[in-house]
Amino acid sequence: MAADASAESILTELDALAARLTEVEAYLHIDEAGGRVTELEQASSAPGFWDDADAARAHMAELSQVKGDVELVDRAHERLSDARAALELAEEMGEDGAEFVAEAATAAEELTRAIDEMELSSWFTGEFDHGSAILSIKPGQGGLEAQDWTFMLFKMYMKYCARRGWKVTVNDCPAAEVIGIDRATITVEGKDAFGMLRAEAGVHRLVRISPTDAKKRRQTTFAGVEVIPVLPDDIEIEVAPDDIRVDVYHASGPGGQGVNTTDSAVRVTHMPTGIVVTCQNERSQIQNKAACMQILKARLYELELEKRGEMLDEIRGPKTDIGFGNQIRSYVLYPYQMVKDLRSGVETSNVDGVLEDGDLDPFIIGYHRWATEQAE
Secondary structure, X not given: OXXXXXXXXXXXXXXXXXXXXXXXXXXXOHHHHHHHHHHHHHHHOXXXXXXXHHHHHHHHHHHHHHHHHXXXXXXXXXXXHHHHHXXXXXXHHHHHOHHHHHHHHHHHHHHHXXXXXXXXXXXXXXXXOOXXXXXEEEEOXXXXXXXXXXHHHHHHHHHHXXXXXXXXXXXXXOEOOOOOEOOEEEEEEOOOHHHHHHHHOEEEEEEEEOOOOOOOOEEEEEEEEEEEEOOOOOXXXXXXXXXXXXXXXXXXXXXXXXXXXXXXXXXXXXXXXXXXXXXXXXXXXXXXXXXHHHHHHHHHHHHHHHHOOOOHHHOOOOOOOOOOOOEXXXXXXXXXXXEEEOOOOOEEOOHHHHHOOOOOHHHHHHHHHHHHHHHO
């Protein structure tokens, strides 16, 4: 809401936000959540709590989530109260109350974003939605341009994860021979990381003047994004040692502590399926192999779901060629500037905000709102 909105329009907006907040509280069972926090905190301080480390970690994860929900709702009520109080002061001040109207407008904007966030989390009902994610990017049609586009997307997602406060581990990001990168794989840890990022799975299309074309012609290029969940510890995927081949090579490309210093990079090939996973972020081969195996097991789990007839779209999105006609989002830099999601219809002309600053929330939230409406 604009800061110069009228007090009456802001009050109407606050009433609507209060109704939305009530619905969110009901979904999150906030009335019971306070008691659950106390119960979990008491249990976590009991003797022998950490004797079963896996159970203790699951317990603490639940405590963190429930406590976080309560704190989010409490802060939302504070914003709502502050906004109403500012409008009351504005009314008392008469013509001199413009500052308080602007303050109420700002509080309403903050409250809207907070409720959007809480509603978004309530849409995540999948088994892995609240957990971590493995995001991979690879070039599609477009040659050298596609490799550069892959690097642009990699930087965009790194910025987005930073905005979200998520922890990112760059597993693999080898430089291409001329420009850009050959591929990228990152592990993202944080609240709702998989639920949020699965909105990005699919083909991303870029239209711009090619920096590699001496004639400065317009070029269209593509990159594919895959998002799969990091499997929790209680899901075990058996991988026979005889089914994999492990190759070690010299690390290269952006990022990674051991890049260009040791033969620490690891490539794991699962021979029965042909799945290949590479990691070079860590300094030691042992750590890189462990990261490869984590990603391999996640991909094998996804493959098993597909074999059982589960809908692959729920995990990664449909498998399509990374090229014309299959894109989920277009990023146009020339002859005009626009980023548009072709599923939800969300669009913006602030291309730099998206690509340079990682401002993806409008697209990700818009996608999940659209997907929820489609399912109803």
